[in-house]
Amino acid sequence: MVIAALICFVALLIAWIVAPDEGPTSERSAPAFEPEMAPAA
Amino acid sequence: MPEINAGDTAWVLTSTALVMLMTPGLALFYGGLVRRKNVLSTIMHSFFILGLVSVTWVLWGYTLAFGPDTGMGLIGGLDWIALEGVTGEPSDVYATTVPHLAFMAFQMMFAIITPALITGAFAERKRFKAFVLFAVAWSTLVYAPIAHWVWSPDGWLFNLGVLDFAGGTVVHLSSGVAALVAALFIGRRAGLIEAATEPHDVPMTVLGAGLLWFGWFGFNAGSALGANGLAATAFVTTNTAAAMAAITWVTISWLHKGTPSVLGAAIGAVAGLVAITPAAGYVTPAAAILIGLGVGVVCYGAAQLRLRARVDDALDVFAVHGVGGAFGAVATGVFATVAVNAAGVDGLLAGNGGQVLTQLLAVGVVAAYSAVVTAGILFVINLVVAIRVPAPAEEAGLDLAQHGEIAYQP
Numbered sequence: 001m002v003i004a005a006l007i008c009f010v011a012l013l014i015a016w017i018v019a020p021d022e023g024p025t026s027e028r029s030a031p032a033f034e035p036e037m038a039p040a041a
Numbered sequence: 042m043p044e045i046n047a048g049d050t051a052w053v054l055t056s057t058a059l060v061m062l063m064t065p066g067l068a069l070f071y072g073g074l075v076r077r078k079n080v081l082s083t084i085m086h087s088f089f090i091l092g093l094v095s096v097t098w099v100l101w102g103y104t105l106a107f108g109p110d111t112g113m114g115l116i117g118g119l120d121w122i123a124l125e126g127v128t129g130e131p132s133d134v135y136a137t138t139v140p141h142l143a144f145m146a147f148q149m150m151f152a153i154i155t156p157a158l159i160t161g162a163f164a165e166r167k168r169f170k171a172f173v174l175f176a177v178a179w180s181t182l183v184y185a186p187i188a189h190w191v192w193s194p195d196g197w198l199f200n201l202g203v204l205d206f207a208g209g210t211v212v213h214l215s216s217g218v219a220a221l222v223a224a225l226f227i228g229r230r231a232g233l234i235e236a237a238t239e240p241h242d243v244p245m246t247v248l249g250a251g252l253l254w255f256g257w258f259g260f261n262a263g264s265a266l267g268a269n270g271l272a273a274t275a276f277v278t279t280n281t282a283a284a285m286a287a288i289t290w291v292t293i294s295w296l297h298k299g300t301p302s303v304l305g306a307a308i309g310a311v312a313g314l315v316a317i318t319p320a321a322g323y324v325t326p327a328a329a330i331l332i333g334l335g336v337g338v339v340c341y342g343a344a345q346l347r348l349r350a351r352v353d354d355a356l357d358v359f360a361v362h363g364v365g366g367a368f369g370a371v372a373t374g375v376f377a378t379v380a381v382n383a384a385g386v387d388g389l390l391a392g393n394g395g396q397v398l399t400q401l402l403a404v405g406v407v408a409a410y411s412a413v414v415t416a417g418i419l420f421v422i423n424l425v426v427a428i429r430v431p432a433p434a435e436e437a438g439l440d441l442a443q444h445g446e447i448a449y450q451p
Contacts, residue, residue, distance in 0.1 A: 002123040009100055013177070017426065021170045021443065 043131040046138035048268035053139045053147055056263025059256045060150035064091050064157050066252025070311070071161050073245030074356050078438025079165040080241060080448045086160035086172060093173065094153045094180050099124055102152055103145050105185035107135065107193060114197030116186050134194060136266040147263060152188070155212045156180050161356030162220035163227045163428075166435050169443045171428040178418045179219065183411055187211050191403070203403040204377055204385055204396070206275065207264040209319025209369040210407045217363020218408045219415040220354055226419045227428055229353035231435050243304055250307035254283055257314045261321035274381055275321035278329035279314065285333025286313025286340075293341045305341075312340040312361050316369035320376060323385045328376035336368050367404045374400035 068087035072080045094102065100123050108117030121127050124145065132141040156176045163172075190198040191211050205211060240246055261279040265272035290309025295301040316336035317329055324332070343360035354360070374397035377388035387393040422428060429435075434442030441447055 002125060005123050006100060009096060013174075016170050016173050019170065021168060 043133065043137035045131060045140060046267070049136075049138040049266070050140060050143055052268035052272060053136065053143045053263060053266060056259035057143065057147045057150055059259025060147070060154070060263065061091075061256075063150070063253050063256035063260065064088075064154045066249045066256055067154060067157055068249070069245050070249025070253060070307070071164065071246075071356055073242040073247075073249060074161075074240045075164050076438070077241040077449060078440055078447075080245075080440065081446055082169070082439035082443055083160070083164050085169070085444065086164075087157040089173065090157045090160075090176050091153055093176055094156065095149060097177055097180060098145075098149045098152050102180060102185050103127070103148065105181065106152070106188040107145075107148065110189070110193060110195035114190065114193075114195050114200060117189050117193065138267060144266070147266075148188075151208055151212055151260070152180055152184055155184050155208075155216050158213070158216040158358055158362055159220045159223060161358040162224040162354045164355040165439060166227060166230050166429055167439075168426060168428060168430050169439075171422055171426045174422050174426060175223075175418060175428075178422070179415065182418060183215060183219065183414050184211075187215050187407055187410065191407075198403050198406065201402070202386060202396070202399050204323055204373050204400065205319045205370065205403070206322040206373070207261045207318045209315070209366045209373065210403050213315045213318060213362040213366030214370065214404060214407050215366075215411040217359045217361070217366055218411040220358035221352070221363060222412050222415045223419060224352055224354040224359070226416065226423075229351070230355065231432055240304060247303060247307045250310055254310055254314060257283070257318075261314075261318060265322060271322050271382060277326050278321045278324055279317050281326050281329040282317035282320075282333035282336070283310045283313040285330045286310060286316065286337040289334050289337025290341055293338065297341075308344075308357070308361060309337050309341075312336050312365045315362055315365035316340075316372065318366070319369045320373040323373055323377040323382050323388075325376070325378065325381055328372075332369065332372045332376065335372065336365050339368050340365050363408075367408070370400050370404050371397060374398075 064087050068084040072084040075083045104119055104121035105117050108121045111118045127141050127145055129140045129142055131137050131139060132144060136144040156179050188211050190196040191203060191205050193199060257279055258276055262272040262276035265275055287306045287310035290305045291301045294305040313333040313336055316332050320332060340361055343364040344357050347354055347357060347360050375389045377385055377396060378391045379385055379387055386396055388396045419428060430442060
């Protein structure tokens with residue numbers, strides 16, 4: 001059980017590393033970044 | 042076999058819930074201080090840590106921090122990995138009148154809020170996945186060893202006689218120094234100008250400070266680990282120091298800048314709570330007034346110096362928690378008295394000047410260890426995942442760029 005729990009956590013850790021991490025204004029996504037989309041600072 | 046005491050157990054479990062509430066309170070405290078485009082990401086740091094460290098603490102954090110020592114007073118062994126052997130029966134070592142699981146859960150809440158405190162330093166520019174990896178690594182490599190050194194009966198600082206009732210060094214100094222290192226490592230926010238960094242929601246911050254103050258009764262009075270006179274002492278000293286620091290900070294800012302700042306009252310109260318944390322169960326209420334006064338002055342000065350140094354510790358974590366934690370640790374060595382807590386030791390004013398040196402040693406060691414290991418963690422994570430978000434994402438705000446959500450509709 002302990003080993004299974006540790007493996008589950010490691011799986012999550014790997015998922016966090018490989019998961020995309022940029023939202024709709026990222027440089028890679030289309031449409032290109034538009035500062036006016038952001039709420040007012 | 043130790044026996045469970047119902048009153049003690051009820052108080053420790055209640056305190057555990059009180060301390061748990063501090064982390065969402067911290068989320069609001071920090072969330073109000075940032076710009077509106079970063080409020081969700083800032084709140085998310087604290088809220089995600091609530092889940093993340095809850096799991097790592099059960100899996101390996103608790104056994105590393107409080108498990109049977111591996112031999113040199115530096116770290117616990119893996120005897121209690123995934124809480125193996127930690128049951129509803131009392132421990133032979135810790136809080137012997139409450140279930141071991143209750144003590145574990147109480148300590149878990151401390152382990153949760155400590156890395157959450159650091160997040161104020163890199164607010165508005167840290168990549169979320171880098172933050173997640175940092176939180177796991179920091180709580181494992183920095184928090185757990187320091188907790189073992191100071192709070193395990195086999196810990197090397199514990200055996201030197203260091204006094205830290207509820208975490209002045211373990212929680213606040215360690216996180217405050219880490220925050221300074223993180224701020225220097227990640228760099229200043231892009232296009233930083235004073236007008237753009239005004240808190241977007243001061244009532245949110247004041248509400249957060251109120252929840253922190255409320256939860257701190259569990260943090261400090263709960264650290265008596267029993268429903269007894271020591272808990273009452275810690276309760277009163279905690280409230281007294283927070284109150285004195287709040288009114289001191291407001292007074293100083295009033296004289297310095299011409300107006301009695303509401304934000305200053307909130308931050309001052311937190312500074313007072315930080316400083317009384319190591320001392321709460323060792324000093325008198327009168328000493329708590331002096332500690333509150335002193336930390337109000339010292340932390341206000343530290344915040345002003347931080348501004349002049351142009352270090353972008355965005356939410357002044359070092360000035361409040363680092364400086365406040367160090368101040369409180371040393372003040373404990375000055376004001377501690379066995380008249381308050383027979384299990385403690387006398388401090389400078391009771392004729393034991395050596396306790397101040399012991400406290401200074403703990404401050405130096407904890408600060409140095411936290412600084413070095415935090416820098417190492419950040420360096421390694423930056424090789425795997427860039428710690429800082431790209432400039433366009435920073436400009437757009439992390440709520441949208443990192444989480445795909447916004448806090449407030451236009």
